[in-house]
Amino acid sequence: MSKIDFTAMGSNPEPRTPNPESRVVNPASRFQEIHPALDAHAAAIEANRCLFCYDAPCTAACPTHIDVPRFIKKIATDNLRGSALTILNSNVLGLSCARVCPVDVLCEGACVMVRENYKPIEIGRLQRFAMDRFYEKPDSAWSTPSPITHTERVGCVGGGPASLACAAELRRRGYAVTVIDNRPLPGGLNTYGVAEYKLRPQDSLREVDMIRSLGVEFRQALVGDTISLESVEKEFSLVFLGMGLGTMQRLGIPGESLHGVIDALRLIERYKTAPDFQVRGRVVVIGGGNTAIDAANAARRLGAAEVHLFYRRTEREMPAFRSEFDRSKVEGVRFHWLAQPMEIIGFEGNAAAVRFVETRLGAPDHNGRCAITPVPGSQYQFACDMVIPAIGQERLTSLLENTRGITVKNGLVVVDRPTGRTTNPRYFAGGDCVNGGREVVDAVADGKRAALAMAAQLEKSSG
Amino acid sequence: MADLTTNFAGIRCPNPFWLASGPPTNTGDQVMRAFDAGWGGAVWKTIGDPIVNTTSRYSSVDWNNQRMMGLNNIELISDRSIEVNLREIGEVKKRYPKHAVIASLMVESKRETWQDIVKRAEDAGADGLELNFGCPHGMSERGMGAAVGQVPDYTCMITEWVKEAARTPVLVKLTPNITDIRTVARAAKRGGADGLSAINTINSITGIDLDTLTPRPNVGGLSSHGGYCGPAVKPIALHMVQQIASDPEVGIPISGIGGITGWREAAEFFLLGCGTVQVCTAAMHYGYRIVEDMIDGLSHWMDEKGFANLASFRGLSIPRVTEWKHLDLNHHIVARIHAEKCIGCDLCYIACWDGAHQCIHREGYAKPEAAVAATRASIAVTPIAKLDSHAGPDGITPPERIPHVDEDECVGCNLCWLVCPVPGSITMEKVETGKPFESWEQRAART
Numbered sequence: 001m002s003k004i005d006f007t008a009m010g011s012n013p014e015p016r017t018p019n020p021e022s023r024v025v026n027p028a029s030r031f032q033e034i035h036p037a038l039d040a041h042a043a044a045i046e047a048n049r050c051l052f053c054y055d056a057p058c059t060a061a062c063p064t065h066i067d068v069p070r071f072i073k074k075i076a077t078d079n080l081r082g083s084a085l086t087i088l089n090s091n092v093l094g095l096s097c098a099r100v101c102p103v104d105v106l107c108e109g110a111c112v113m114v115r116e117n118y119k120p121i122e123i124g125r126l127q128r129f130a131m132d133r134f135y136e137k138p139d140s141a142w143s144t145p146s147p148i149t150h151t152e153r154v155g156c157v158g159g160g161p162a163s164l165a166c167a168a169e170l171r172r173r174g175y176a177v178t179v180i181d182n183r184p185l186p187g188g189l190n191t192y193g194v195a196e197y198k199l200r201p202q203d204s205l206r207e208v209d210m211i212r213s214l215g216v217e218f219r220q221a222l223v224g225d226t227i228s229l230e231s232v233e234k235e236f237s238l239v240f241l242g243m244g245l246g247t248m249q250r251l252g253i254p255g256e257s258l259h260g261v262i263d264a265l266r267l268i269e270r271y272k273t274a275p276d277f278q279v280r281g282r283v284v285v286i287g288g289g290n291t292a293i294d295a296a297n298a299a300r301r302l303g304a305a306e307v308h309l310f311y312r313r314t315e316r317e318m319p320a321f322r323s324e325f326d327r328s329k330v331e332g333v334r335f336h337w338l339a340q341p342m343e344i345i346g347f348e349g350n351a352a353a354v355r356f357v358e359t360r361l362g363a364p365d366h367n368g369r370c371a372i373t374p375v376p377g378s379q380y381q382f383a384c385d386m387v388i389p390a391i392g393q394e395r396l397t398s399l400l401e402n403t404r405g406i407t408v409k410n411g412l413v414v415v416d417r418p419t420g421r422t423t424n425p426r427y428f429a430g431g432d433c434v435n436g437g438r439e440v441v442d443a444v445a446d447g448k449r450a451a452l453a454m455a456a457q458l459e460k461s462s463g
Numbered sequence: 464m465a466d467l468t469t470n471f472a473g474i475r476c477p478n479p480f481w482l483a484s485g486p487p488t489n490t491g492d493q494v495m496r497a498f499d500a501g502w503g504g505a506v507w508k509t510i511g512d513p514i515v516n517t518t519s520r521y522s523s524v525d526w527n528n529q530r531m532m533g534l535n536n537i538e539l540i541s542d543r544s545i546e547v548n549l550r551e552i553g554e555v556k557k558r559y560p561k562h563a564v565i566a567s568l569m570v571e572s573k574r575e576t577w578q579d580i581v582k583r584a585e586d587a588g589a590d591g592l593e594l595n596f597g598c599p600h601g602m603s604e605r606g607m608g609a610a611v612g613q614v615p616d617y618t619c620m621i622t623e624w625v626k627e628a629a630r631t632p633v634l635v636k637l638t639p640n641i642t643d644i645r646t647v648a649r650a651a652k653r654g655g656a657d658g659l660s661a662i663n664t665i666n667s668i669t670g671i672d673l674d675t676l677t678p679r680p681n682v683g684g685l686s687s688h689g690g691y692c693g694p695a696v697k698p699i700a701l702h703m704v705q706q707i708a709s710d711p712e713v714g715i716p717i718s719g720i721g722g723i724t725g726w727r728e729a730a731e732f733f734l735l736g737c738g739t740v741q742v743c744t745a746a747m748h749y750g751y752r753i754v755e756d757m758i759d760g761l762s763h764w765m766d767e768k769g770f771a772n773l774a775s776f777r778g779l780s781i782p783r784v785t786e787w788k789h790l791d792l793n794h795h796i797v798a799r800i801h802a803e804k805c806i807g808c809d810l811c812y813i814a815c816w817d818g819a820h821q822c823i824h825r826e827g828y829a830k831p832e833a834a835v836a837a838t839r840a841s842i843a844v845t846p847i848a849k850l851d852s853h854a855g856p857d858g859i860t861p862p863e864r865i866p867h868v869d870e871d872e873c874v875g876c877n878l879c880w881l882v883c884p885v886p887g888s889i890t891m892e893k894v895e896t897g898k899p900f901e902s903w904e905q906r907a908a909r910t
Contacts, residue, residue, distance in 0.1 A: 048527045051884055054813035055834045057864065063843045076527075105846055114858055115806040116885060319847065417842055439845040449842075 035099075035125060043129040047076035050121045053112055058123055061110035063445035064091035068107055072126055084134030087127055088142065091448075092168040093161055095135060095207050096190050097441045098128035099199045102290075102321045106441070135206055138213075145215030149174030152458050155236035156180065157223045160188020161440045162242035162431025164208065165447030166454075167216045173455050176215075180232070182222035188244055189432075190440060192269045195294035197301070201272050229404060233426065238454050241406075241413060241422070241429035242447060245437055246394030251286065255344030256389070260351035264295035264390035271302055278303050281385030284354050285309040285333075286341050288318040292390035293325065296333040299388065307332070308382065310339040312359050312372055336382075340374060344387050353383045393437055412436055420450030421457075428454055465765035466772040467758065469503060471738040472632040472658035472716045474591045476563035478503035479773060480729065480757050483660075483720050483741035484567035484593065484636075487751070489541065491551030495558060500751035501758055504563030506660070506741060509540035509595045510548045510584065511569040511607075522669040522679035524695060533695035534744045535669040537680060537687050539601045540569050545580070549587035556588035564588070565634065569595040569607050577621060578628035591631045594622065594656075596647075597638035597663025599690045609663070612638035615650035622654025634718060636660040639703055648707045658716040660741065661707060662700045664690025693744040697722025701735060705784050708736030725753070726760030733773060734780035792906060793898040796875040796891045798823070798868045804888040807864030811879035811889060822872035823879060826863060870894070 038046065050072040058068040066087055074083035087094035103109070103124040111120030154170050156163035159181025167177040185191050190204035212218060221227045223243070232239055248263035250256055262270070264287070271277040279302040285292050288311035299307045309328070311318060314337040318325060329335075339356040346352055358378035362371035395411025405424040407414040413422055413429040420428040430446025432438065467478040481504035482488050482497055489508040497505055516538055524533040541548055549566075556564055566584035570576045584592060596618055598608030611617045618635065625633050635651035637644055639662040648659055666688050671678045678686035700721020707713050719732030724745040732740050745753050770776040800811065800823075815823035816831050828834040868879075875891060883889040901909075 045528050051808045051810065053807075054809040054831065055838055057807060057861070060838045060841060061843055063845065065839055065841075065843070102845060112806040112808045112860075115860055418840075435844070438847055442844050445843075 038125050038129045043075055046122050047072045057110040058107035061106050063441045066090040068123055080133045083130040091444050092165050093207055093444050095131040096199050098124055098131050100194050101441050104323050143213045146172050148176050152237035154238050155232050156240040158243035159186035160244050162443035162447040164211055165444040166240045166451045168211045169448050169451035171214050171216045178217040178219055180219045180221050186218050193265050196272055239427050242431045244432040249392050249394050251389045253341055253343050258346040258351045259349050261387045264291045264388050267295050282306045283386045284384040285388045287390035290320045290324050293320045293328045295388045295390050297328050297331045300331045308334050310336045312340040351387045353381045355381050419453035465762045474563050474632050476503040479739040480754050481739050481741045483743040484509050485743040487746045491555045494555050497751045498559045498562045501754040506565040506567050506593050509567040509569045511540050513542050513544055514539040517682045519680040524669050531693055531748055533691055534693040535667045535689040535691050537600050537689040552587045563590045565591045565593050567593045567595050574624040577624045581625050581628045585631050593634040593636050595636050597636045599640050599666050609638040613641050615646045618647050619650040619654040622651050622656050626655035632657040634658040634660050636663055638663045640666045644703045645706055645710045648713045652713050660718040662703050662721050664692045667691030694722045705735045708781055726757045733777050736778040736781055788904040789902045791900045793896050793901050795894045795896045797870045797873040797894050798879050799890050799892050801888055802865045804885055805860055805865045807860040810882045812866040814878050814882045819876055819878045820874050822869040823866045825866050
């Protein structure tokens with residue numbers, strides 16, 4: 001078995017992009033990946049540790065139900081192409097999922113080895129190994145369009161993981177599929193929103209290119225603006241809604257439009273698309289989720305002298321995954337609990353400090369969440385040079401609100417879970433706009449389930 | 464401390480661990496270093512008219528990232544002159560008078576040639592002789608090695624020639640590449656052998672390079688069958704040793720060879736009647752130093768079991784091997800799965816369904832395929848604290864993954880117990896049948 005030269009990975013051909021002006025760059029030096037790749041021998045050793053469980057818990061835990069033992073055993077037998085195709089058949093975004101999945105609460109968390117007091121199999125790194133090898137030289141069956149065998153066309157609104165998974169699945173089943181996204185580059189948050197030390201934009205775009213080479217058509221347009229849902233409906237028999245969530249929620253406090261205030265997703269997008277983007281001085285991040293952690297880590301790596309993360313509850317209530325929290329401590333992020341922002345104070349138009357009030361946690365409610373009450377007289381100021389709010393994305397469904405017979409509840413599209421079907425039988429939906437903001441793999445699973453249901457529906461109607 | 468001193472067919476040595484004839488005993492310098500490391504004896508790399516070897520010479524079988532589960536070689540006997548070998552034997556014996564040096568011999572099948580080499584080896588100081596009637600490759604094409612050992616009459620005849628001349632104990636090394644090893648063992652006994660060494664290597668082709676389509680080892684695009692040894696061959700060797708040791712017509716000491724890598728395997732060979740054991744592959748893999756744990760581990764085990772010396776446990780397992788027809792048909796065991804230890808890999812479940820008797824079950828699934836289908840149809844999501852009340856995996860085996868045994872249907876085959884990765888998670892438990900001992904022989908006679 002020849003060794004793989006992973007140092008050569010950086011010299012892969014530039015991904016094709018629909019708009020050369022918006023070509024993304026890879027500032028490799030500042031965004032070293034957090035998990036180094038396995039080489040072929042290390043992968044074989046790790047693969048051989050796998051017990052090859054029957055009806056494996058890792059497979060059950062994976063939202064896309066990748067047959068994990070099967071792809072791992074194929075690594076052990078040096079059937080790397082078979083391994084990659086095993087992954088891709090279940091999860092067309094196997095490359096990005098291998099990098100961004102919180103494996104400790106998914107496949108690796110379910111690994112039976114944990115219960116034997118051994119280290120779980122490093123499923124994420126093995127999947128990445130198989131995917132990296134595949135993308136060095138994609139199998140021809142995955143780089144040529146499948147024949148179109150059906151007359152019905154399907155439109156996927158939004159270019160993120162849910163739409164990509166839906167589109168790839170339907171295209172492989174012989175349907176003509178168009179992905180409509182308003183951004184210059186497809187891939188959604190995979191391209192723009194995932195921290196670069198987890199997933200580089202070019203990796204996301206390699207997946208997009210692979211899906212394009214399957215025959216999926218990509219179109220740049222903002223549905224509801226440059227084209228209407230009515231015209232989408234005219235063109236496509238069925239429509240998949242995978243447009244994700246909206247912009248980051250605003251803090252709703254004074255000073256939010258000061259220079260030096262940039263929300264987490266914009267920060268991540270900015271540094272991923274601008275090679276010289278830098279952060280200086282002392283940075284305040286507000287929020288306790290995974291995106292807050294990503295932004296805090298990014299700020300550190302982009303040059304911030306100090307990064308302070310403020311969360312209105314405590315470490316225990318933090319929604320971020322434990323592994324993400326641990327990671328950020330290693331990155332040097334400092335944490336402040338029980339702190340709620342009241343105002344961003346400016347100086348000459350720039351954010352210069354944040355005024356916080358201490359909070360107190362009340363009794364947990366029926367969801368287990370504790371109410372928060374500010375402690376009177378506990379306000380304090382924290383000087384800074386930049387403020388990064390990261391308190392979640394807006395639930396953006398104005399496009400659909402009370403139109404086309406699609407039911408929206410709490411800002412999320414209501415679907416039948418196993419099929420992704422909305423209350424309008426011509427519309428299916430999945431990903432963040434349905435689940436409120438989960439992981440890439442959840443979006444892929446939603447898209448795939450919807451695709452299967454859409455294919456079944458089309459086949460039924462075409463008799 | 465257990466006494467490991469050994470007297471094997473008249474050959475004395477400080478312990479029963481010998482290096483087998485092969486690359487580790489090629490030179491006097493090597494053998495002296497081996498004795499310094501603790502080996503009790505060494506069977507010299509086979510001496511005869513010097514040969515010319517090929518490159519390469521070895522190939523192996525790896526298993527689950529462990530190297531050399533089995534080793535194969537096409538190397539011939541010593542490529543050094545008889546004079547040099549014998550002179551070095553003399554030097555070793557001078558410096559290590561208490562260690563056993565056995566000269567392995569192979570010459571063409573002529574009485575005077577054999578008797579000449581026997582005298583010269585003994586004059587050089589060898590404590591004993593081992594007649595290499597087992598080498599399965601190369602030499603056998605020239606009428607030596609296995610070509611002799613596969614024909615009982617030749618084995619008997621040459622042993623007789625040697626015994627006519629020999630003053631030291633004569634061991635005959637047997638080839639396993641024969642239908643019934645006892646026929647050659649008996650022939651060696653008839654020829655007057657003082658002991659037997661078993662087994663030599665097994666004819667093998669270890670594998671084929673799937674790029675060049677050439678089997679290994681590759682000698683310029685061609686290969687040739689070789690002799691297989693190493694851990695993989697131990698069960699075959701143990702069986703052959705047991706056959707010889709149990710044969711009333713043989714009844715001479717056996718030096719056990721085949722896949723011995725540590726004291727545990729050595730103990731097994733002793734329990735089947737061996738007086739010494741010989742090791743080659745493990746020393747080639749790890750060096751002479753492995754003998755330290757062989758001595759240490761065996762001594763501790765003997766102390767623990769109350770065996771003062773090797774004789775006190777030699778052969779104790781021989782009576783426990785019998786013919787199938789004497790086994791108790793009314794002995795019954797069943798598998799028990801201990802839920803508190805089960806990690807839920809369900810290897811026992813699928814092994815029983817596909818490879819045994821379909822008596823291990825998972826609740827709610829008539830067939831294993833149904834369990835997989837249910838998993839495929841299930842909806843799993845990444846647990847996120849702010850959206851979910853449950854936090855994801857908790858390190859506890861889900862009860863639905865813990866299989867159970869239908870003990871009425873269980874045939875007690877052991878398969879589930881063998882595949883279970885967790886010690887003690889599956890045990891095989893005796894079930895009282897209330898029936899007396901009855902063998903097949905007895906039942907057949909009764910009915």
